[in-house]
Amino acid sequence: MATGRRSSHITSWRGPCTVTNRLSTTAYSMTEDSTDRRFERTVLNMLPYRATSAVSPDVYDPFYSDPFTLDEIVAVRDDPDSPFYIARTTAINASFISVHYYGCTTRDLRRAVFRPCWHHPGSNEISLAAAALPNQIPYTGRLDLDALRELLVARNLGFTQAAKLRRKSQRAIVENALDLFIFDK
Numbered sequence: 787m788a789t790g791r792r793s794s795h796i797t798s799w800r801g802p803c804t805v806t807n808r809l810s811t812t813a814y815s816m817t818e819d820s821t822d823r824r825f826e827r828t829v830l831n832m833l834p835y836r837a838t839s840a841v842s843p844d845v846y847d848p849f850y851s852d853p854f855t856l857d858e859i860v861a862v863r864d865d866p867d868s869p870f871y872i873a874r875t876t877a878i879n880a881s882f883i884s885v886h887y888y889g890c891t892t893r894d895l896r897r898a899v900f901r902p903c904w905h906h907p908g909s910n911e912i913s914l915a916a917a918a919l920p921n922q923i924p925y926t927g928r929l930d931l932d933a934l935r936e937l938l939v940a941r942n943l944g945f946t947q948a949a950k951l952r953r954k955s956q957r958a959i960v961e962n963a964l965d966l967f968i969f970d971k
Contacts, residue, residue, distance in 0.1 A: 861939035
């Protein structure tokens with residue numbers, strides 16, 4: 787804002803990053819050292835990292851720092867080594883986020899239809915349906931904000947009208963698709 791230019795016209799840099807794969811003669815795949823986020827960049831958009839003795843400033847990471855909103859679709863894990871679920875935020879507190887889990891019955895993200903999960907109180911049997919059957923309640927969970935770095939797989943996902951993930955959302959989780967929890971039919 788100080789320059790009077792639009793933010794999309796101002797170059798912003800991320801790093802330091804480690805190059806993980808050479809995609810072509812001018813393109814590389816890399817992982818940011820501080821957040822493990824993956825990027826694909828051309829040589830034009832890369833600079834060598836020159837370490838200094840100065841303390842590096844904290845990097846603003848919108849993935850974790852932007853405030854959550856109600857009804858935001860996220861991909862989360864119960865613990866760092868478990869499969870992940872697709873969920874919709876239902877409540878946001880100062881210390882945790884409540885989510886309503888969604889499930890599918892196939893690992894193929896192009897064909898997967900995600901439906902809200904429901905269960906009878908006191909039962910572990912989960913049903914996937916657009917609306918709850920009589921005496922069913924939402925299958926929900928709580929995410930502590932302190933643990934989000936280990937549990938959050940993706941944010942700002944979206945569904946089509948057919949309850950499938952949008953293409954952009956599919957691309958956001960495709961690297962972890964084998965870890966997606968699949969519900970029995």
